[in-house]
Amino acid sequence: MKRLIFTIIICITACAVFAQTTADSTHTDSVTKKKVHVKLGVGDDAPSVSNEPDTAYHAHKAPGFSFGVTFSRIDLGFATLIDHGSFTLSPNNQFLSYRQWKTSNFGFDLVQFGYRFNSAFKIYVSGGFDWTHIRLRNDITIQRNTPVLTYTEDDINYSKNRFSSSYLRIPLSFYYRSHEDASGNHFRLVAGPEIGVLLNGRVKQISDENGKQKFNDDYHFTRLRQGVFVRMGYGLMGIYAKYYFTDMFENSPAQEGLKNFSFGLTVGF
Structure with a gap:
């Protein structure tokens, strides 16, 4: 996780530098250019592919569709x-x-497509990845390829016993931002529904007896989950919360009614 966080910091810095370089290279004093442009960057305002006029003044954004590759909404x-x-x-x-x-x-978005109504409001659908890592207290092993969610108790002291799921996340976002203040920042509020498609489940264990072990399976995690999210903050950073209406596990009656709620910090939204 530490290496992952360090990699994210490097990516954010690189994207910000790239976005600034792109902005400088397309600067013009008085001439409005009509062109299709692609931008890679951090945050909802950075990536776009559109036929809108490219001008040097960006305080007010014109309505229109946009599509782009991004590295945004890092939760x-x-x-x-x-x-x-x-x-x-x-x-x-x-x-x-x-x-x-x-x-x-932990999660982030990599692509998005949306429509901007004005400088303050837009909607977009995006795609990215989302991981949930459950650090188990007990020395157990969740079993693979079982009719229902099953575990065994082990005579091993695990220094790490992690039960994880990874999803492709597809949120539909309703985005609002306030007017720019004196420092050039905005208050932002983003909320909407989200669906997730299961990619994988994993058990990762570390012990003196067996060293590091990883086991992959679906572990009865819900294959298609549905929920809602909200993000709010000022400038680049904010807070987020996500709640999923669907149960965490399926085809496992004993786990019916067990749901997932997440909250924390979000960057680049």
Whole structure:
């Protein structure tokens, strides 16, 4: 995770430099150019492919469609399990007891397509990836290829026992930003529905007896999850929260009603 965070910081810096270079190279004092342009950058305002006039004055953005490659809405926070509306796990789910401060959510978007109505409001659909890492307290192993979610108790002391899911996330965002203040920043509010398509489930364990082990399976994680999200903040950084209406697991009756809620910091939105 530390290497991943370090890589993200490098990418953000590189994207910001690239965006600034692109802006400088297309600067003009008085001539309006009509052209298709592609920009790669951080945040909702950076990436675009459009036929809009490219001018040196960007305080007010014209309506229009846009499409682009981006590295935006980078979420890093905590994941919490909600069992029938309670933060306390029921007896059927006690084997999933987890360490809250080490149970995390991480995700980002890579592409987006949208329509801007004016400088303050736009809607867009985007695509990216989302991971949830549950740090289990118990020395158990979630089993693969079983009819329902099943585990075994092990006579091994795991220094790390992580149960993870990865999803392709596809949010539909309704985006609002305030007028630019004296420092050139905006208040931003983004909210909307999100669907996720399961990519993989994984158990990662570290112990003195077996070293580092990784096991991949779907582990009965819900293949198509549905939820809502909200992001708000000032400038480049803000906070986010996501809640999924669908259960975390499917075809496993004992886990019915177990849902996922995540919250934390978001960058580049």
